Amino acid sequence: MLKLALIGKGISHSKSQEMYEKILGRSIKYSLLDYEAAEKIPKLQSLFESIEGLSITSPYKEHFIKEVTLNKEVELLGAINCIARRGDKYFGTNTDYLAVESLIKKNFLRKNIVILGDGVMARVTIAVLKKLDIKFRQFSRKLDGDLNHISLEDENLLVINTCSRCFHFNNQLSDDAVFWDYNYSFPAHIEYFKGKRYEYIDGLEMLELQAKFALEFWNIPE
Numbered sequence: 001m002l003k004l005a006l007i008g009k010g011i012s013h014s015k016s017q018e019m020y021e022k023i024l025g026r027s028i029k030y031s032l033l034d035y036e037a038a039e040k041i042p043k044l045q046s047l048f049e050s051i052e053g054l055s056i057t058s059p060y061k062e063h064f065i066k067e068v069t070l071n072k073e074v075e076l077l078g079a080i081n082c083i084a085r086r087g088d089k090y091f092g093t094n095t096d097y098l099a100v101e102s103l104i105k106k107n108f109l110r111k112n113i114v115i116l117g118d119g120v121m122a123r124v125t126i127a128v129l130k131k132l133d134i135k136f137r138q139f140s141r142k143l144d145g146d147l148n149h150i151s152l153e154d155e156n157l158l159v160i161n162t163c164s165r166c167f168h169f170n171n172q173l174s175d176d177a178v179f180w181d182y183n184y185s186f187p188a189h190i191e192y193f194k195g196k197r198y199e200y201i202d203g204l205e206m207l208e209l210q211a212k213f214a215l216e217f218w219n220i221p222e
Contacts, residue, residue: 001027001028001029002024002026002028002029002052002220003028003029003030003031003050003051003052004016004017004020004028004029004030004031004051004052004053004054004055005030005031005032005033005047005051005053005054005055006030006031006032006033006054006055006056006057007033007035007041007054007055007056007057007060007063008032008033008034008035008056008057008058008059008060009034009035009036009058009059009060010034011032011034011057012032012034013165013185014032014057015184015185015204015207016030016055016207016211017030019207019208019211020211020215022208023208023211023212023215023222024215024220024222031051033047035060038060038063041060041063044064044067044068044083044085044090048085048090052218052220053082053083053084053214053215053217053218053220054082054083054084055081055082055083055214056080056081056082056083057081058119058120058121058164061079061080061081061094061120062078062079062080062120064080064083064090064092065078065079065080065092067090068080068083068090068091068092069089069090069091069092070091070092070093071093073097074092074093074094074097076127077094077097077123077124077127078123079094079096079120079123079124080092080093080094081093081094081095081096081210082094082095082213082214082217082218084217084218084219091217093213093217094124095209095210095211095213095214095217096120096121096124096210097124097127097128098209098210098213099206099209099210099213100124100125100128100206101128101131101132102209103205103206103209104128104129104132104134105132111154111155111156111157112137112154112155112156112157112158113129113134113135113136113137113157113158113160114136114137114138114139114152114154114157114158114159114160115136115137115138115139115160115162116138116139116147116159116160116161116162116163116167116169117140117141117161117162117163117164117167118138118140118141118142118143119162119163119164121162121182122138122140122162125160125162126138141163141167147163147167147169147171148169148170148171149171150171152171152172152173152174152177153172153173153174154174154177155174155176156176157173157174157176157177157178158177158178158180159173159177159178159179159180160180160182161179161180161181161182161183161189162182164183165183165186165188168188168189168192169181169189169192170192173196173198174198175197175198176198177198177199178198178199178200178201179193179198179199179200179201180201181200181201181202181203182203182206183203184202184203184204184206184207185202185203185204186202186203190202
């Protein structure tokens with residue numbers, strides 16, 4: 001049976017196993033490795049004794065970056081979320097970047113784009129938008145305070161929420177706006193956007209894309 005694992009903090013909500021099993025059409029063994037502090041995370045050699053692929057989520061996307069081989073694009077991001085072992089060497093990639101780029105190219109080319117947040121996922125999103133030469137505005141809770149008080153009345157607006165699940169959006173948007181949440185199956189937002197005129201996009205589509213890119217990186221056929 002295929003054995004995969006996810007490292008993070010407070011990750012009991014993860015739907016990753018469900019997503020991989022949906023894509024593969026079979027059961028897998030999936031371990032949620034929840035660590036309160038980075039110093040408690042085992043070495044890669046120890047982790048890969050019992051798994052075939054490793055994913056990483058916040059706040060540990062920078063933890064292994066100096067221990068793996070990266071391509072230039074991922075190296076510039078300064079964060080990884082997927083590690084593969086080939087022989088005695090380890091390679092890292094960022095499937096967040098690949099999924100965000102794919103979805104923006106496919107669906108979200110809008111006139112006005114706003115990014116909420118300033119963490120790793122915000123950096124990934126900004127890197128994609130700059131590569132595609134798409135203009136955007138960014139708001140941070142550190143610099144701008146309460147993000148529910150900023151003006152978001154632009155027409156043809158896409159709001160990309162990269163904030164963690166501790167941020168609950170309850171601001172008003174223009175009628176034709178789209179709110180794209182990187183969080184998935186988040187009850188606070190699902191309930192708030194129910195019945196609203198503007199469109200809410202759950203992060204599940206991105207999670208599925210990330211999973212497909214990860215399986216490809218691990219050389220695990222769908």
